[in-house]
Amino acid sequence: MESAAPDLPWTDPLDGLPLVRPTDPRWTAVALTHLDELLVDHALCEQKAASSALALIGRFPDRPELVRPMMALAHEELHHFRQVLDLIEARGGALARPRPDRYVHELRQRGFRTAEGLGAYGDLLLINAFVEARSCERFRLLAAALLDAGRALPAEIPDREALGRFYRVLAQSEGRHWETFRDLATMALPAAKVERRIALLAExxxxxxxxxxxxPAMH
Ligand SMILES: [Fe+2]
Ligand SMILES: [Fe+2]
Structure with missing residues (x-):
């Protein structure tokens, strides 16, 4: 019997995202083979996302259009953090020290070094936008693999379907977050300039x- 394709609200994992390079197709198997490690990294990403939303408010309290969206975002990321921590504990695991986050570090380093910046406010918004976009793509990859019952996974995952549904929901939410950051940048700066900057940061x-x-890490 042919298995039905999973019901996913996107056609391609890069749909609607500013990314120009898809994740290496081997990544999904690596992530699902080491699910415990992935979940710990993922939980800490949610914690960092909440912290960085609050840090933006601390750095730019004079931007009234920023404050409430970032409060809402921090709230949502903290909720994700709790959900992932619940999953880790249900599997008998615990949080651990994260591996150094080279991706975000490099994105900040090289992103700020490029010519024609938008200034600290615009560039920080767009760097956050890219972190959200890449998370969204990777959640989509995980959801697609987990929800495709016909696809053999590299390791036995007892709660496979529930986990797939969880990642499908998270993918939607990170997709919205990328738009929130992009829209905030566009509110503060000329749209054409923001678009050019997005194209450059994508490279x-x-x-x-x-x-x-x-x-087995989110980035
Ligand atoms: Fe999140
Ligand atoms: Fe997010």
Missing amino acids: VEAEIVAERPLV
Whole structure:
């Protein structure tokens, strides 16, 4: 019997995202083979996303259009953090020290170095936008693999379908977050300038992703 294709609200994992380079197709198997490690990294990404939303408010309190969207975002990321921590604990695991986050580090380093920046406010918004976009793509990859019952996974995952549905929901939410950051940048700066900056950062981001080793981590 042919298995039905999973019901996914996107056609291609890069749909609607500013990314120009898809994740290496081998990444999904690496991530699902080391699911415990992936979940710990993922939980800490959610924690960092909440912290960085609050840090933006602290750095730019005079931007009234920023404050409430970032409060809402921090709230949502904290909720994700709790959900992932619940999953880790249900599997008998615990949080651990994260591996150094080279991806975000490099994105900040190289993103700020490029010519024609938008200034600290615009560039920080767009760097956050790319982190959200890449998370969205990777959640989509995980959801697609987990929800495709016909696809053999590299490891036995008892709660496979529930986990797939969870990642499908998270993918939608990170997709909205990328738009929130992009829209905030467009509110503060000329749209054409923001678009050019997004195109340039997309190239920088693609380079960084190409250099990353295949590890069970979100980035
Ligand atoms: Fe999140
Ligand atoms: Fe997010």
